[in-house]
Amino acid sequence: MTLKYIIGQVQTKAEPIPKVSSDLRFEDKLGSFKVRWGINRDSYAVEPGLYALGSPTPDSHVLVTANYKLTFDIIRNSLKGRDVWILVLDTKGVNVWCAAGKGTFGTEELVNRIAITKLSEIVNHRKVIVPQLGATGIAAHEVLKRSGFSVVYGPVRAEDLIAFLGSNLKVTQEMRKVTFSLRERIVLIPVDFVQSMRYFFLLSVVFLLFSMFSRVGFSLSGILSVGLLSVLNLFSAFFAGIVFGPILLPILPGKSFAMKGLWSGLLMLSLFSYSDYNLINMIGWMILIPSISSYLLMNFTGASTYTSMSGVKKEMRIAIPLQLVGAVIGMVLLLISRFI
């Protein structure tokens, strides 16, 4: 397969280095779109190694990144018009921050990659620019000791790279801080949505089966009335946890994600839910929907940029038993409401 983002070679004192384009083609954008929806996400990688962007010289900066193609594309695209080296570490196709947490974007890999690519023959200086979020996996003082290259931590976001390079590698306070803006939260929704759908379908099947049984006995027509309404209610619970919750995150009451999920479920319940005007049925949904949405939004802690393990464990100790009890009580009430 020809890699269309490679547009030539740059001669160096060591081997020729592949030159990459800073333009994103249609297939790059399509690839990004697909991984955002969870398609081909586990094998969206570029070959680790050294790449040239523009026409770098032995004095040009070296920027270190991960071999997740989404990351690689953002980097080359945001450095349009600059002449730099891009050193891609083998992170098994995972982004910088998560790979740093796992240790694949780490001291060992960086030191090895510097050696494999013969970086010290290609550039005159002894400095590599590592994205700040890579610091979780990289010990700057160890890298210096083992490779002779000093690590300069660059900005968190690729969009600040041009300003960073233009200001003699100065990182402002703003560039250092991780954010979790509406836009940053929204791009995470599709993957979670796609992945949660299998559980939604599973639960829907269970509810559709139950909908055929009632006080009048077995009836297939139950599927069309009670069954479909149940599926709609279930969908509203999932929507509250997976879509509503992340969008409304900062304004939902509470600090724990489980609490915020509870509120997004209650909000959803007040906007969109169906019940057959049987009080027990109504109470059943009022308990079940927030229990589900609370659990789902609690899982969004993994995608968030500011939750600590100690914090998540603390909220889980309280929330999971309540969510379980809520789910059981809710379902029992729904079942009872079909037979009275």
Added chain:
Amino acid sequence: MADQEYLKNVATLELDTEKCIGCGMCETVCPHSVFKMEENKAVIANKDACMECGACSKNCPVEAITVKTGVGCAAGIISGFIKGKEASCDCGGGGCCG
């Protein structure tokens, strides 16, 4: 930042000021501005903002910082619990791992 406030008094971050040489690396790598430099020493200015990523302790050349690191991810913690292992990101799901 008000819209990024998580649970209080849970972070396991500790700084040994005796050991600190004031290099400022912790302040540089922290994504939540937990550290500040005062009189050539690091101080923990906002402990509740700590997400226990471990970048500071990893990059402290004199090992003055300790923090119990791990993923702040419910799915990871659940799968770690089920498998009887420490929580990890290898849950195959969630927005975090890609």
